[in-house]
Amino acid sequence: MRELLVRSMSGIIYVSLVVISALYAPEWVFTLLFCIFAFICLVELMPMIRLRQWVIYPMLPLAYYFIVWKGVPINFIYLLLIATLLVNIYLIRDLVLVDRIALFNTKKHIIALLYLIGSSLFLALLPNIVETYRPELLIGIFAIIWTNDSFAYISGRLLGKHKLMKRISPKKTIEGFIGGLVMAIVAGIALHYYLVSTGIDDYSVYDWAIIAFVVAFFGTIGDLIQSKIKRQAAVKDSGSIMPGHGGIFDRMDSIIFAAPFAYLTFLIINHVS
Numbered sequence: 001m002r003e004l005l006v007r008s009m010s011g012i013i014y015v016s017l018v019v020i021s022a023l024y025a026p027e028w029v030f031t032l033l034f035c036i037f038a039f040i041c042l043v044e045l046m047p048m049i050r051l052r053q054w055v056i057y058p059m060l061p062l063a064y065y066f067i068v069w070k071g072v073p074i075n076f077i078y079l080l081l082i083a084t085l086l087v088n089i090y091l092i093r094d095l096v097l098v099d100r101i102a103l104f105n106t107k108k109h110i111i112a113l114l115y116l117i118g119s120s121l122f123l124a125l126l127p128n129i130v131e132t133y134r135p136e137l138l139i140g141i142f143a144i145i146w147t148n149d150s151f152a153y154i155s156g157r158l159l160g161k162h163k164l165m166k167r168i169s170p171k172k173t174i175e176g177f178i179g180g181l182v183m184a185i186v187a188g189i190a191l192h193y194y195l196v197s198t199g200i201d202d203y204s205v206y207d208w209a210i211i212a213f214v215v216a217f218f219g220t221i222g223d224l225i226q227s228k229i230k231r232q233a234a235v236k237d238s239g240s241i242m243p244g245h246g247g248i249f250d251r252m253d254s255i256i257f258a259a260p261f262a263y264l265t266f267l268i269i270n271h272v273s
Contacts, residue, residue: 018142027133028069031124035064038120041238041249041256045116048233049103056109060117068124077125081267084118084260087111088218091225095168101228116256123259129266130202140191140208141215141262145255147187148180148216155179169227172220181216188212207269214265215258222257226250 017033025033039060046056066072067080091111094101103111127135156176164172188208195201203211226249230238238247 019139027127030127030135031064031068034120034124035061035068037248037252038064038117038124038256040247041120041252042116044238044247044249045112045229048229048235048238049108049112051108051112053109056113059113060120063117063121064124067121080118081122081260081264084114084122085264087114088119088257088260091115092221095165095221095225095228100232101225103229104232119256119259120252122263123256126259126263126266129263129270134200134202136195136198136200137202137266140188140195141211141258142255143191144184144187144212144215145219145258148184148219149254150180151183152176152180152220165224168224168231172224177220180220181213184216185209185212188215203269210269211262211265215255215262218258218261219254223254225257226253 039057042057042060046052067077087110090102102108103115123138123141126138126141127133129137152172153176155178156171156173159175159179160173162174163170164174164177188211189205191212192203192205192208195203226238230236238249238253
């Protein structure tokens with residue numbers, strides 16, 4: 001009971017920081033908070049992949065300052081998006097086809113930079129993907145991820161019989177994956193109607209269903225990739241900053257990995273519309 005209480009309290013604090021910074025704080029506070037979250041994730045990742053080059057650490061806040069806060073030409077954003085997506089697709093390939101993920105070989109420098117720093121940048125860039133600053137978009141992405149995680153757990157416990165990737169994450173099941181995915185789409189649809197009720201109608205109900213599918217699908221893959229990294233590093237959690245949860249990276253692995261895919265989906269929808 002005490003463990004559940006500790007886990008709930010740390011989770012509430014984390015969620016509150018995200019919601020308050022996105023909806024009520026100035027944009028610079030939101031950017032700073034996510035830069036801090038990403039920096040902690042980087043601090044947790046580096047020892048796991050045995051990467052000791054200190055010069056990588058200042059690259060993250062510098063990237064946030066120049067790319068997210070000051071702004072760079074859109075063509076640079078597109079190039080960064082392509083590079084980040086290619087690295088993430090490479091990691092998906094390693095997840096499925098090879099025993100040891102590429103973060104542990106000579107490619108780990110460039111992959112670590114784009115896998116974590118690159119992906120997290122697109123999480124911070126999401127609220128500005130439309131003409132006006134829309135922090136609600138990011139809260140929506142978080143809500144979809146949380147719904148997917150929660151119902152994947154519930155579906156897996158109630159219905160789970162077939163393992164998703166037993167060698168990497170023994171507790172995840174195909175039934176849990178499907179249950180989480182379906183409820184994430186439902187959450188995306190519900191989110192559309194909520195935003196419409198508040199006067200925000202940037203995206204249709206079909207758009208949000210597609211966005212929810214992309215976020216939940218790639219979020220689950222991101223969680224599996226992080227599980228494989230931890231298994232190779234022989235650690236249970238990425239850190240201990242969040243009592244009952246582990247590290248910040250344990251909480252943000254799904255949404256960080258899904259962020260560039262979500263950003264691309266928004267771009268495509270914006271172009272088609």
